[in-house]
Every structure is written in C-alpha cells, then in structure tokens.
Amino acid sequence: MSALTVYVEGAGVWSPQLADFDALRAAVQGQVPTPPSTRPAATVLPAGERRRAPESVLLAVEVAAQAVAMSGREAATLPCVFTSSHGDQAIMDYMCTVLASAPSELSPTRFHNSVHNAPAGYWTMATGCHAPSNAVCAQRASVGAGLLEAASLALADARPVLLVCSDVAGNGPLAEVTDSPAPFGCALVLSPQPGPSTLGRLVLHLCPGSIADVPASSPVPAEWIASSPSAVALPLLALLAQGGGRCRLMAAGSLAMDVDLEECA
Amino acid sequence: MLQPINPLAVSAYTATSALGRGREAHRRALEAARTGLRANDFSLAPLACWVGRVDGVEQAPLPAPLAVWECRNNRLAWLGLHQDGVLDAVHAARERYGATRVALLVGTSTASIGATEEAYRRLGPDGGFPEDMLRPPIHAPHSLAGFLAEALGLEGPCLTISTACSSSAKVFASAERLIRLGVVDAALVGGVDTLCESVLFGFNALGLVSPAPCRPFDQARSGISIGEAAGFALLERAGAAPDAPRLLGYGEASDAHHMSTPHPEGLGAELALRDALARAGLEPAQVDYINLHGTASLKNDEVEAALIARAFPPATRASSTKGFTGHTLGAAGILEAVVALLAIEHGLVPGNLGAEQPDPACGPQFAWSNEARPVHVALSNSFGFGGNNACLAFARAERGA
Numbered sequence: 215m216s217a218l219t220v221y222v223e224g225a226g227v228w229s230p231q232l233a234d235f236d237a238l239r240a241a242v243q244g245q246v247p248t249p250p251s252t253r254p255a256a257t258v259l260p261a262g263e264r265r266r267a268p269e270s271v272l273l274a275v276e277v278a279a280q281a282v283a284m285s286g287r288e289a290a291t292l293p294c295v296f297t298s299s300h301g302d303q304a305i306m307d308y309m310c311t312v313l314a315s316a317p318s319e320l321s322p323t324r325f326h327n328s329v330h331n332a333p334a335g336y337w338t339m340a341t342g343c344h345a346p347s348n349a350v351c352a353q354r355a356s357v358g359a360g361l362l363e364a365a366s367l368a369l370a371d372a373r374p375v376l377l378v379c380s381d382v383a384g385n386g387p388l389a390e391v392t393d394s395p396a397p398f399g400c401a402l403v404l405s406p407q408p409g410p411s412t413l414g415r416l417v418l419h420l421c422p423g424s425i426a427d428v429p430a431s432s433p434v435p436a437e438w439i440a441s442s443p444s445a446v447a448l449p450l451l452a453l454l455a456q457g458g459g460r461c462r463l464m465a466a467g468s469l470a471m472d473v474d475l476e477e478c479a
Numbered sequence: 480m481l482q483p484i485n486p487l488a489v490s491a492y493t494a495t496s497a498l499g500r501g502r503e504a505h506r507r508a509l510e511a512a513r514t515g516l517r518a519n520d521f522s523l524a525p526l527a528c529w530v531g532r533v534d535g536v537e538q539a540p541l542p543a544p545l546a547v548w549e550c551r552n553n554r555l556a557w558l559g560l561h562q563d564g565v566l567d568a569v570h571a572a573r574e575r576y577g578a579t580r581v582a583l584l585v586g587t588s589t590a591s592i593g594a595t596e597e598a599y600r601r602l603g604p605d606g607g608f609p610e611d612m613l614r615p616p617i618h619a620p621h622s623l624a625g626f627l628a629e630a631l632g633l634e635g636p637c638l639t640i641s642t643a644c645s646s647s648a649k650v651f652a653s654a655e656r657l658i659r660l661g662v663v664d665a666a667l668v669g670g671v672d673t674l675c676e677s678v679l680f681g682f683n684a685l686g687l688v689s690p691a692p693c694r695p696f697d698q699a700r701s702g703i704s705i706g707e708a709a710g711f712a713l714l715e716r717a718g719a720a721p722d723a724p725r726l727l728g729y730g731e732a733s734d735a736h737h738m739s740t741p742h743p744e745g746l747g748a749e750l751a752l753r754d755a756l757a758r759a760g761l762e763p764a765q766v767d768y769i770n771l772h773g774t775a776s777l778k779n780d781e782v783e784a785a786l787i788a789r790a791f792p793p794a795t796r797a798s799s800t801k802g803f804t805g806h807t808l809g810a811a812g813i814l815e816a817v818v819a820l821l822a823i824e825h826g827l828v829p830g831n832l833g834a835e836q837p838d839p840a841c842g843p844q845f846a847w848s849n850e851a852r853p854v855h856v857a858l859s860n861s862f863g864f865g866g867n868n869a870c871l872a873f874a875r876a877e878r879g880a
Contacts, residue, residue, distance in 0.1 A: 301641075306592070310596050310598075310599035317524045317680040318526075318683075322686070325680075326681075326864055327738065329588065329642075329643045329863075329865060331641065331864070332738065334865055335733075335864065335865025335866055338735045339735050339736065343733055344733050344746065346652075346731035347731075348649065349641050349865075350641065352624070352637060353625055366656045369656075371481075387606060387607055388595065392619070420662070469635060469637070
C-alpha cells in the first residue's frame, strides 16, 4: 500500500505522572513534571455530569479537550474516534459482581455508561458535535488500530479527525486478565492537510507480517509504557514532543505499523 | 458536500438469528411472517420477557485448536461463518489478495462479556477467576475479532467497532474507506452479539424491556425484546463481482443529546440518512425499501416514524423486522443489512411484524404486512446508545454498475 500521511494539529495526554502534553515535553527533556491531581479535570463537561461521570469518561474527555484546544479547531466540527482496549473496567467489575448476586439490582445509569462508546457519547454531547463518532478496540493493538481508523477517516473524507486513546486501571478480579495497572489517556487532532497549527507530519506504513517491536529507545520510562494498553502511544507522543523520528506500533494482532514523524516548520 | 463513492460489491453475505441459520432460513421466516421470539428461557434469574435465541449454540463447541476462544459469542460467530458459502469466499479472497490485504472489521456491543459474567459467578476461594476462565483475550471487547482473525488466518487491519446498537452498520463505512484508500483489497465485515445477563438485566433496569413479544411502531408498544445474531458480508471492488449486490453508500452522525434516549427530532438519524443518500448519489424517491431501527421502545419508534414520514414519498416502503428477531444490539446492523439485501434479492418487502394498532406518527410508507415488489434500492437504519447513528444503502448490481 501507499503510505497514509496526516498532520498532527494538537495533542493531549493524562496519566498519573503527566497532566498534559507540556508535562510530557518536560519529561522527555529529563525534567520531572508535577503530577496532576488524582482525577482528570474534564472541565468541558457540565459540572453535574463531571461529578457523576465515570473515570473512563473524565479521562477521555480531558485529553480530547486538551488536543482540540491546542489545534484551535471547533470541537463540534470534528469527527472522533475513541479507542480503548478494555473500556470502563470499573463498571464491568461492578456489573459482573451484581449480576452474580442480585441481577435485578443493576443500576440503569451504570448500565448505559458501560457501553464502549460512552466517552464518545459524553464528548459529543458536551461539545454539541453531530459529526460521526466511533468507539473501537483491538486488544493490545488498540492505539495503532485506532490511529489507522482515524487517519483513514481524515483522508477519505478530507476533514480533520479527533483520535482519543484511553484506558482506566484494572479493577477487581477482572484486573488479573486485563494487565492495565494504571490509567492512561492521550489524544491527537489529525488533519489531511498541513495548516498553521501543524505540529508534525505523520506517515503511516503498514508492515505485513512483522510483529517484532523495534527495540524501545524511547526517552519515556519503560514502566510508563507498560502501565496501560493505551500507553503504547507514549513513544509516538515522545517523538512529537522531541520534533521527529520513527516508532513502531501494532496495528492489529499480526500487523505492525511504522510511524514516521517529521517536524513541520 | 459529500461526493458519491464508488459502489462496492457485497460478494457474499449471511445471517444467523432466532429465525435460523443462513439466508434461506431468514427468507422463509420473513415470507411466512413467523417470529423467532420465545418466552425468556435464557437468563439464570427469572425475567419475564421474550428473547430471540439461536438454537443449537450450546451443542456447537469450537474446534479444539480454537478452544482458547470458547464462549457463546464466538460459538455463534463460528456457526454464522459456516452459512451461505461465506467461509469459502473469505478463503478465496485471502488466496486472491493475500492475508494482509483483507481487512476484518466487526461490530459487537458486549462481545464475550457472558464469559466474564460466568467467571465472576465462579470466583475461587482466593477471589480470582477459575483456572478455565483465565483466558485474557475472551475478557476483552476485541474477543470476537481476535477469534475471527485467528480462525480465518487473516493478517490485515483488524478492528472491533463497539458503538452499541450501530456497531455492525458502521463496519461497512470503515471498510469502504480502507478499500478506497488502497490499504486493503477486500474486507470481511460483520457483527455478533449474544444473549447475556448484562443486556437482559441492564435494559430491564432502564425500563426498556417488554414483558411481551416486542411490537415495533404499535401504539401500545411496551419496549424491546432482546435477541442474538451473527452476520457477515464480504466487500470487494465492484469489478471483482459484477453480479453481486452493491453497497452504494453509508452515513454516520451523532445526536449530541443523551446517552440512552434519541434526539427528540431525530437530528442525528436524519444527518446519517442524508449523508448515506449523498454518498450513494440517491434522491429519497429512489429508495424502494427501508429496514428501520424500530426497536419498539417508545422514543425510538416515535422519532424514527416522524423521520420517515417527512423524508420519503409514500411509494417508499418501510418496516422494522425486530418483531421477527428481537433487537440483536451490536449485531442488528449486519442482520438488518442482510434483510435489506434479501429484500433486493427476492423482491420481498417484509411486513412490520408485531404491530396491530399503528402509531399515528407512522406515515403511508409503512408496510404492515409483506409486499411482493421489485426492490432496487434498500436502506438500513441503525441507532445506538450515546446518540450514535448509522444508515446503509444497498442496491442491485445493475444500479451500481
């Protein structure tokens, strides 16, 4: 295939160590950024919803808002792709626990918040966005597969797209099989054309059959990357913070994707 | 303004639901106006409702080499794949294009959460999953796609779309984009959702489950009946299958209104519909049949009936087939895409089973009983929680050629 080329116009990030993309910039320069508060602020949400919203929604909405603000785009106009390997594990744990003991006591609100597209739903409501919204996953390849989906949407429909990758920490017995000890979220605004707020050019190239990760030489601590299925985006975000380079993501279970990032003046 | 897309060939397609296994079983049930719904015999705790359950899943284990993927949802996927020559068509596409050039895009709302529910019912003394359930891939929402990729030997892009009840409609849109951009040459799209405690008691908690068989668009409708289904379609460029029916277009849009209630004016649904017509290069009057989302929930049917009444001329026919199959949630998109394709193939507009007293919001477009007439163009509506809307447009081969 020919490579897919898109332009990054904004980036957001939130983890127990990183409050935003500036914190990541500081981290790759060897500084120790001030950690954020324990709950993502997600100030885009109306106050009532912010209090009630599950952490999975706060996390996704927080990084989405950071990326869109940096891009200078209008959130309402952006189609969005939300990717998450495990969705809301706290709600899954709650539901499976209640269903095993007293199924008729299941909370209706928690049930409707359990859908994989809950963050997309709350985001589109908070921003008045009627553009297409999507919620996807691909096991440990959710970041790469989501990036491919978002880039193909941006190029096929010739419009900028918001990509959000997030996973909350594992919860209860489920945590044993999800291997995601910490929350992590990040977001990118991807445009088919370069523009005044372009941060860098991403060239995506699928590498059929090659599943071995290139040796990690990221300036980001390996334990951060291993802390969440969504944190595999960190080497790519670090390239963006540094100005350029190449990394490799899984786009599917047996399909790698080389990502070349070039700084744009 | 959106440009029309190049239509794609739907070179193989199938569905398995409470109506039976494969297209012929569905055609026969639709022709006979015979529902597949039955009194709930699925949930462990009693729940007075009706379900669209697929017979024989319990007797159909996965082959030993795939046993790590064992769960009801993957069993139903495997059963569904073996109907209507889809498995052979996928193998042929893999040979023709190469394993990395065939995308696998499937929709599901709950994937194999039923297996996770079971693990929680059988937690060990240490509070952990029992040994036989320590299979991480089946406790993730990608379980279905991961299973299919391994079972089919596909090595291209592989994605799960999980946008509740629009999931397996949106897979057609993602597939078209990947084919148009030259990332792949073909895509197996589809969706599978199975009955599980989460959805039965979850929709019940929301007050959306009917105690009786669902009655879409009936004045006295009392909620949904939940069903299960598997369906698949192989999409290729039109030249690869000149006589196959066509995917003409698709539309996707968001309500931005409420997590579990549709926009009162059907804004997202209408945007998705207009988007689908624009990509298909169609005027509303060219649409012969619309398979409606029509869940039999009070709000959905009211909003959707009004949309059809204002957007289409009386000659366009419309019906919900959820009275036959129940609402198969994340599988509804593909199941009802197959119903739309059957309408085209057999000149059969299925009647809106279950409604006795039509809701006054319904216009003259509604087909309350079966109608035999040529169907050249058919749409399928799918709407999901989170205000997630999709609309698909299909046509006979000659129209798309």
